[in-house]
Amino acid sequence: DGGITQSPKYLFRKEGQNVTLSCEQNLNHDAMYWYRQDPGQGLRLIYYSQIVNDFQKGDIAEGYSVSREKKESFPLTVTSAQKNPTAFYLCASSTRDVRGYTFGSGTRLTVV
Amino acid sequence: GESVGLHLPTLSVQEGDNSIINCAYSNSASDYFIWYKQESGKGPQFIIDIRSNMDKRQGQRVTVLLNKTVKHLSLQIAATQPGDSAVYFCAESGPRRGSTLGRLYFGRGTQLTVWP
Numbered sequence: 001d002g003g004i005t006q007s008p009k010y011l012f013r014k015e016g017q018n019v020t021l022s023c024e025q026n027l028n029h030d031a032m033y034w035y036r037q038d039p040g041q042g043l044r045l046i047y048y049s050q051i052v053n054d055f056q057k058g059d060i061a062e063g064y065s066v067s068r069e070k071k072e073s074f075p076l077t078v079t080s081a082q083k084n085p086t087a088f089y090l091c092a093s094s095t096r097d098v099r100g101y102t103f104g105s106g107t108r109l110t111v112v
Numbered sequence: 113g114e115s116v117g118l119h120l121p122t123l124s125v126q127e128g129d130n131s132i133i134n135c136a137y138s139n140s141a142s143d144y145f146i147w148y149k150q151e152s153g154k155g156p157q158f159i160i161d162i163r164s165n166m167d168k169r170q171g172q173r174v175t176v177l178l179n180k181t182v183k184h185l186s187l188q189i190a191a192t193q194p195g196d197s198a199v200y201f202c203a204e205s206g207p208r209r210g211s212t213l214g215r216l217y218f219g220r221g222t223q224l225t226v227w228p
Contacts (some may be wrong), residue, residue, distance in 0.1 A: 004201065006155075033215065042220040043156075058215075090155050098205055098216055101146065103155035 003027065006091050012112050013085065014080070021076045021107045023091035029100065032074035035090040036105075037062060043090065043107035049074055050096050078109060086111050114200070115184035124225045131192045133222045135185040144205035146216065147176060147187045151198045159200075189224075197226045 004025040013019045031050045035043040045058030049068040063082025065111065068074055074093075078085045088108050094101040125131045137145070143164040148156035162176045162185075168177050175188040176185045185202050203216040 003208075043218040045215060048215055065149065088153075092155075094216075101203075101216060102157070103148075103157070105155045106153070108153075 004091060004093050004102050006089075006107050006109060009105070010102075011107055011109045013109060015111055016080045017078055018079050019080070019109065021091075021109070023074045023076065023104060024072055025074075025093040025102075026072060027093055027100065027102060028071075028101075029055040029093035030071070030096045031094045031098070032068070033092040034058075034064070034074070034076045034095075035067065035092065037090060046076065065078055086110055101109040121220065122223045122225070123182070124227060125192050127192060127194060127226055127228050129192055131187075131189040131190075131224060132188045132197070133202075133224065133227075135187075135219055137183050137185060137202070137204045137217075137219075139204060139206055139217070140180070140183060140205040142204040142217075145178060145185050146183075146203045147174075148201045149196075149201065150201065150221070167176045192224075192226050194226045194228060195208060199219050199223050199225055 007022045024075055033048040034046040036046055038044055044060050046064050047055055047058050047066040048056035050069050051062040051067055055066050055068050063079055065077045068096050090106050146161040147159040149159050150156040160174050162178050167178055173190045177186045183192050199221040201218050203218045203223045206217050215216045
């Protein structure tokens with residue numbers, strides 16, 4: 001079955017550490033996205049990519065980095081520069097025309 | 113930039129009643145709109161979409177209405193069930209850039225609670 005997979009489901013990070021969240025899709029979608037969701041809040045766009053080897057900053061890119069070396073994969077690194085990283089992170093993919101916009105099940109990141 | 117807002121952050125309904133969730137969007141150039149349902153601890157799930165050349169679209173127990181004149185979108189859920197309890201987000205496509213739309217813009221969400 002086609003879908004989008006995020007891992008791990010839960011992640012704990014010590015202050016000052018970088019962590020990388022995985023996102024893989026087999027939907028043959030060109031575009032992929034990372035969102036951050038805080039409790040009781042909406043979705044805020046961190047980064048998005050419409051094609052391999054290209055990506056754009058979203059609304060809250062500071063303290064995050066991404067790469068898009070393969071069409072199927074769009075990993076997100078939460079760096080130590082992100083001062084408040086505890087949140088629920090959602091990855092999504094779609095056609096370049098935002099059709100078939102599909103979300104993963106999310107990764108909950110907690111700083112300890 | 114573009115923004116999508118919701119009129120009511122919470123909505124409580126009795127089981128069996130109809131629910132109406134509203135959404136105001138800001139970009140008159142948006143030509144595609146989607147409603148998502150998000151249950152606690154899960155990713156949002158697609159419910160229904162509508163293009164700007166339509167005023168209404170129906171799915172199974174759900175109907176989306178689009179009023180482009182006042183830039184308003186609504187989701188109607190018929191015979192609401194306890195399993196419908198979730199946060200509902202609307203999203204708009206924003207303006208088209210060349211041949212692509214680029215991204216979706218999400219509203220803050222409405223928490224729907226269904227009482228037995």
